[in-house]
Amino acid sequence: MIHTEILCQSPIFRGISPEDLRVLFGQIHYQVKTYQKNDLIAIGGEICDRLLIIQQGSVKAEMIDYSGKTIKIEDLSAPWPLATAFLFGKENHFPVTVSATTDVEMVSIPKPEFVKLLQLSSLILNNYLNTISTRAQFLSQKLKFLSFKTIRQKIAHYLLEKAGDWLQTVEIPQSQEQLAEMFGVTRPSLARTLGEMVQEGLIETQRRSIKILDKERMNQLLKG
Amino acid sequence: MIHTEILCQSPIFRGISPEDLRVLFGQIHYQVKTYQKNDLIAIGGEICDRLLIIQQGSVKAEMIDYSGKTIKIEDLSAPWPLATAFLFGKENHFPVTVSATTDVEMVSIPKPEFVKLLQLSSLILNNYLNTISTRAQFLSQKLKFLSFKTIRQKIAHYLLEKAGDWLQTVEIPQSQEQLAEMFGVTRPSLARTLGEMVQEGLIETQRRSIKILDKERMNQLLKG
DNA sequence: TTTAAAATGTATCAAATGTTACAAACTGAA
DNA sequence: TTCAGTTTGTAACATTTGATACATTTTAAA
Numbered sequence: 001m002i003h004t005e006i007l008c009q010s011p012i013f014r015g016i017s018p019e020d021l022r023v024l025f026g027q028i029h030y031q032v033k034t035y036q037k038n039d040l041i042a043i044g045g046e047i048c049d050r051l052l053i054i055q056q057g058s059v060k061a062e063m064i065d066y067s068g069k070t071i072k073i074e075d076l077s078a079p080w081p082l083a084t085a086f087l088f089g090k091e092n093h094f095p096v097t098v099s100a101t102t103d104v105e106m107v108s109i110p111k112p113e114f115v116k117l118l119q120l121s122s123l124i125l126n127n128y129l130n131t132i133s134t135r136a137q138f139l140s141q142k143l144k145f146l147s148f149k150t151i152r153q154k155i156a157h158y159l160l161e162k163a164g165d166w167l168q169t170v171e172i173p174q175s176q177e178q179l180a181e182m183f184g185v186t187r188p189s190l191a192r193t194l195g196e197m198v199q200e201g202l203i204e205t206q207r208r209s210i211k212i213l214d215k216e217r218m219n220q221l222l223k224g
Numbered sequence: 225m226i227h228t229e230i231l232c233q234s235p236i237f238r239g240i241s242p243e244d245l246r247v248l249f250g251q252i253h254y255q256v257k258t259y260q261k262n263d264l265i266a267i268g269g270e271i272c273d274r275l276l277i278i279q280q281g282s283v284k285a286e287m288i289d290y291s292g293k294t295i296k297i298e299d300l301s302a303p304w305p306l307a308t309a310f311l312f313g314k315e316n317h318f319p320v321t322v323s324a325t326t327d328v329e330m331v332s333i334p335k336p337e338f339v340k341l342l343q344l345s346s347l348i349l350n351n352y353l354n355t356i357s358t359r360a361q362f363l364s365q366k367l368k369f370l371s372f373k374t375i376r377q378k379i380a381h382y383l384l385e386k387a388g389d390w391l392q393t394v395e396i397p398q399s400q401e402q403l404a405e406m407f408g409v410t411r412p413s414l415a416r417t418l419g420e421m422v423q424e425g426l427i428e429t430q431r432r433s434i435k436i437l438d439k440e441r442m443n444q445l446l447k448g
Numbered sequence: 449t450t451t452a453a454a455a456t457g458t459a460t461c462a463a464a465t466g467t468t469a470c471a472a473a474c475t476g477a478a
Numbered sequence: 479t480t481c482a483g484t485t486t487g488t489a490a491c492a493t494t495t496g497a498t499a500c501a502t503t504t505t506a507a508a
């Protein structure tokens with residue numbers, strides 16, 4: 001059962017009323033699938049021939065490298081769409097493995113049916129172009145992040161980005177372990193580098209709260 | 225002056241006859257700009273509010289990190305489009321700096337005019353969706369490439385990709401220096417690792433020609 | 449409060465890579 | 479050919495990070 005009041009808040013259907021959306025969905029074929037926590041929703045490499053939209057719950061996207069280790073790419077929750085950038089194009093395969101982090105309801109729309117939607121609504125077309133572009137831009141950002149060589153630089157970039165222009169204190173969302181995973185480094189290495197930065201007077205740490213003491217020098221780190 | 229015989233071979237206009245394309249261009253506003261070799265065409269961070277298509281010549285896209293070093297992202301030539309993934313979406317800025325590697329002619333179409341084209345031709349719409357998606361997929365591939373930690377793995381991945389299933393010998397396009405830059409490592413480190421791999425019987429090198437001796441073990445490298 | 453589990457701080461050693469320097473091989477023009 | 483400039487091979491040392499182990503602190507439940 002679809003919930004158009006939820007779906008109309010998805011980036012793809014934004015600006016469309018629940019009523020209009022229900023009419024549009026009445027003109028196409030689709031499925032609603034349910035998953036339990038930790039269930040696999042899509043496996044990296046699998047053919048992507050349908051649009052998936054999270055109607056309920058949240059999922060995580062991970063990349064698996066050749067050594068079998070997983071690198072978390074992002075967390076997504078309702079009403080976000082999945083794999084929008086892989087419906088079209090040359091490589092119609094999921095680039096990531098997606099699994100449920102809670103119980104999940106997904107709306108699954110086959111590609112030909114979705115193309116119908118694009119033709120039916122110029123609003124959806126515009127939304128989709130924005131979504132797909134934002135995705136490419138997100139990847140571009142990730143690339144930039146990975147271009148920082150040293151842990152020190154990654155920390156500086158992360159903190160400055162998170163703090164913005166005004167904040168001085170940044171709270172690490174989950175564990176230090178997960179932050180290390182996101183950086184692609186080991187936890188002890190991250191802890192060590194944080195410790196060094198404290199000693200140098202760049203930051204102050206109190207468990208998961210990090211206070212930036214010297215934004216000037218933090219920026220210097222990134223520039224040389 | 226536009227050359228529709230060239231432009232219709234662009235991914236965005238593929239499948240459209242030069243005559244039809246000329247009619248379509250007659251319905252919108254656009255510019256044709258010329259650049260000389262080494263001229264800057266777009267600067268990373270600049271607003272992207274127009275679609276650029278190379279009509280003549282070739283360009284390179286580079287990313288500039290905080291330390292001022294440039295990392296070459298890709299080479300493009302006529303009749304390829306630029307910045308297709310940054311016309312829409314939240315961040316309407318060029319992610320890369322683009323400069324001419326030969327004398328260049330660019331067709332520049334303002335975003336609103338390009339939207340008109342999408343509405344005028346469903347073929348262009350489909351082509352554009354494919355182009356933009358392929359772009360995201362390219363970035364995703366780059367991400368995967370950067371996820372290889374050791375130089376050894378980067379070399380193995382590069383060679384196996386380049387060799388495909390049948391070739392045994394791979395020619396490095398330009399200099400070893402540039403290959404190192406592409407890997408994000410220093411040239412001596414790359415040369416050293418290549419030397420080690422020769423000693424281990426994985427490859428044979430003769431300046432810019434690399435022969436893969438043991439694909440089996442090369443694959444093993446990537447998996448563990 | 450007590451206690452076990454989880455998260456964090458720290459240390460030691462090994463491995464990988466950067467830095468710098470220089471020698472050898474190649475390339476193309478005079 | 480000869481020679482200068484470029485590219486490539488190699489070496490010694492410094493730096494960074496990973497791997498592993500363990501102590502300490504925090505957290506949450508009994």
